[in-house]
Amino acid sequence: MKPVLIIQNDAKEGAGQLSTLIAERGLGQETVFGYDADYGKLAADDYGALVVLGGAQSAYETGEYPYLTDEIALCHDFMQAGKPIAGFCLGAQILARALGGEVSPGATKEIGWYDLVLSEAAADDAILETHPKTLLAYHFHGDRIENVPGAVNLASSDITDCQLFRYGSNVYGFQYHAEVDQPLVEVMCRNNADYMASNGFDAEAIIAEGQRNLPTFAEACKGVLNRWLDLVMVRGTA
Template sequence: MRIHCYQHAAFETPGVLLDWAAHHGHTWTYTRLYEPGPQFPPTTDYDWLLVLGGVMGVHEEAEYPWLRNEKAGIQAAIGAGKVVLGICLGAQLLAEALGATVYRSPALEIGFWPVYPPAIAQQHPFVAPLPEPLTVLHWHGDAFELPSDAVPLASSAACAQQGFIFDNRVVGLQFHPELTPEILAAMLHHDGHELVPGPWVQSAAELRARAGELAPGNAFLLGLLDRLAAQTLR
């Protein structure tokens, strides 16, 4: 299987998806949006599209003009029936592509906080069973409404929509289940200035100390990938 990745920062890689893909013999290509002149391949060049996180917002097209082409690429992938997985900013871009509103969240959510799956998510064959609650790493200041006809996956105390599945193949996750301790350390190095004290913001020291708690989110993501792949390859 061929996976294409829209990557917004050099240090925010696909994380645990890399080992999962290598184990199953899947291949990678990239559009690296932090490099000059990013290219967006046609949908015939890949089977899955992965859209990662980043510091930019979905509405910042004036500052990041390539967002227009990225949005067009996401729309093309959805229209072509591809499996599309978006994480954090990627989820926000997917939500907008599906007609939902993306907005500034009332509070930053950065840290290890629990998410709670609704009953409908627990019954979905791609994600069930979910631990309740599932403690995962968050790092976002924007949020999105649930796209029409999408199945909600989870919510947190700070954010009503933490994920969705649309048409059993388009998945948006507001939280970061892909992270490794190394990526978290890099995010703290490059984006640590975003840790403005607030009710849902943990300190850099606490985040470093809790890096071992990334494992449950990793396990959730790997199970989701297996179920999506089983559908794609059958």
């Protein structure tokens, strides 16, 4: 089985629960830092799937962070090879841009615990089979995704219209953080406590909310991520 390639865009924020589930499947995983990767050596044919994680960067800041252009191109390569892709937060925005969609600053930050509501289209989606219609979910973003050509919008929140989209049958962009476990929530909040405070959010309060809310959220996301990994097992080995 070919390994899963994970692009990590923050030095401290890994793949959380998703990394654990990949290991439980017996799949290899190779993690590289997006800002320090040798993209010339990252060939889609060498991997079973691609995961692109979040970070403080914005997907439209390619002038300030030129490697984001490389990440966009990498998404193209994996799509052309028919390999499964999952993008989370910034990763979803990079994936949206790779598909010709728009990413722009939102009217307000969405940080902490907010309801995620599935769309009607989600009823027929392969990885959302047992997902509740409404789920209190963990978010950490200020940008929004819009107008992704050919994509199906699968979920929204009161603040963000596009929280989850699918392109084709095995490419998914998660604006919310379906990959988190409790350690990752704590790292994300404490690593960004000053930024959160400057926008009116209390890092420790959100961590405490996570201790109450994460078990239900993580269990629902575990089902979703495992079904995405089912796609990887079937389609990502060629």
